[in-house]
Amino acid sequence: MTRIVLLGANGQLARDLLLALREEEVLPFTHEELDICDFQSVRSILQKSAPEVVINAAAIKAEACERFPDMALLVNALAPRNLATVCRDLDALLVHYSSDYVFGGDKGGPYLEEDTPAPLNVYGVAKVAGEHLVRSAWPRHCIIRTSGLFGVGGMGRGRGNFVETMLRLGGERGKVRVVTDQVFSPSYAPDMAERTREIIQTGSLGTFHVTNSGTCSWFEFAEAILGSALPHVQVEPVTTKEFGAPTRRPAYSVLDNVRTRALGLPDLRPWQEALADYLKARAGVGVRA
Numbered sequence: 001m002t003r004i005v006l007l008g009a010n011g012q013l014a015r016d017l018l019l020a021l022r023e024e025e026v027l028p029f030t031h032e033e034l035d036i037c038d039f040q041s042v043r044s045i046l047q048k049s050a051p052e053v054v055i056n057a058a059a060i061k062a063e064a065c066e067r068f069p070d071m072a073l074l075v076n077a078l079a080p081r082n083l084a085t086v087c088r089d090l091d092a093l094l095v096h097y098s099s100d101y102v103f104g105g106d107k108g109g110p111y112l113e114e115d116t117p118a119p120l121n122v123y124g125v126a127k128v129a130g131e132h133l134v135r136s137a138w139p140r141h142c143i144i145r146t147s148g149l150f151g152v153g154g155m156g157r158g159r160g161n162f163v164e165t166m167l168r169l170g171g172e173r174g175k176v177r178v179v180t181d182q183v184f185s186p187s188y189a190p191d192m193a194e195r196t197r198e199i200i201q202t203g204s205l206g207t208f209h210v211t212n213s214g215t216c217s218w219f220e221f222a223e224a225i226l227g228s229a230l231p232h233v234q235v236e237p238v239t240t241k242e243f244g245a246p247t248r249r250p251a252y253s254v255l256d257n258v259r260t261r262a263l264g265l266p267d268l269r270p271w272q273e274a275l276a277d278y279l280k281a282r283a284g285v286g287v288r289a
Contacts, residue, residue: 001025002200005051007036007083008058012153012161013097016193017057027051031058036079046086053200054087055095056080061160062101062123066247069122076126081133088138093205095196100147100184100211102128105250113145113207113259120248131207142199143207145255148221151189152281162186162218163278166225170233176226179245180219180237183252185211188274195260195268202263209255212271224272228279 002024008014009028018026027049034045036058046054058075065072080096087094103111104118117128134141150161169176187210195210216224219237226233240249257267268274 002053003027003049003051004053004055005029005046005049006055006057007034008056009033011057011059012149012151013057013059013189013192015153016151016189017055017196019190020193020197036083037074039079039082042079042082043086046090046092050090051092053093053095054083055196056083057097059097060123062121062247062249065123065126066121069126072122072126073129076123077129077133080130081137084134084137084141087140091140093200094134094138094141095200096130096134096141096143098127098131098143098145098207099124100145100253100255101250102131102145103250103253105182105252107252109252110254110256111209112256113209120250123247140205142205144196144199145207145209146187146192147184147211147253147255148186149189149192150186150275150278151192152278153189162221163225163275166222167229170226170230174232175234175236176222177236177238177243178219178222179240179243180217181239181251182249183215183217183254185213185215185254186221186271186275187211188268188271188278190277191268191274195265198265199260199263202265204259204263206259208259209257210260210268211255211257212268212274214270214272215254216271221271221275224275225279228276229282 004024004026006028010030060075084094101124102117119125150163223235
């Protein structure tokens with residue numbers, strides 16, 4: 001049994017990490033219990049916990065990063081560096097999550113783990129900085145990049161993921177406007193959590209891409225969501241320019257899961273199957289749009 005400290009235990013991914021790692025000894029810490037930006041508290045608690053693995057699932061959304069760039073750098077760059085430093089002192093593996101938004105979207109094809117980042121927004125810049133700082137501080141790390149994460153931890157009002165946003169807005173307005181010219185690969189939190197467990201078990205280190213199979217635009221994703229759950233809602237296609245979002249995003253940020261395949265791990269199931277499971281889970285717990 002491996003002793004694992006899970007940081008950000010009230011985040012969207014954490015619920016499924018706890019399920020995937022249920023056979024291990026997991027010590028979860030929510031943001032209220034441990035602020036990863038408080039270096040002295042982090043060091044003290046990790047030293048007392050003596051983990052073999054530290055999983056950093058703490059997060060700050062892209063939109064918030066644009067409004068609060070200092071906080072973005074603190075949460076997504078400086079705090080991961082400090083975690084890596086403590087993990088080095090404890091000889092513990094650090095698992096840190098990153099994003100497709102580290103890339104600029106102009107490659108013309110799926111991004112490989114070794115491709116050079118070129119972020120377009122504050123969130124991406126902070127994530128790239130965090131990756132570099134983790135690598136420089138402690139070689140025993142796994143950086144896992146993903147995109148379009150959705151999971152049970154984001155269900156219901158007051159929480160957040162794209163699926164919930166579409167269901168909420170569709171239910172309120174009867175129509176949603178969604179961009180057609182940003183392409184990515186959605187990622188289902190339970191699949192993501194299970195793949196994290198598998199990567200840890202292999203003992204492999206470095207950077208990994210983990211997404212569900214297949215690609216889509218945000219418009220196509222919204223059509224699939226609402227077509228299944230709220231078929232009366234109209235989904236209107238718009239360009240990024242027409243939509244006018246304040247945060248710049250890559251036009252194409254599909255992540256090729258090359259390194260997990262090299263470990264002998266099969267590609268995750270298609271995102272359409274994962275979405276269907278999510279909607280079933282949502283109905284099963286009685287969450288309303």
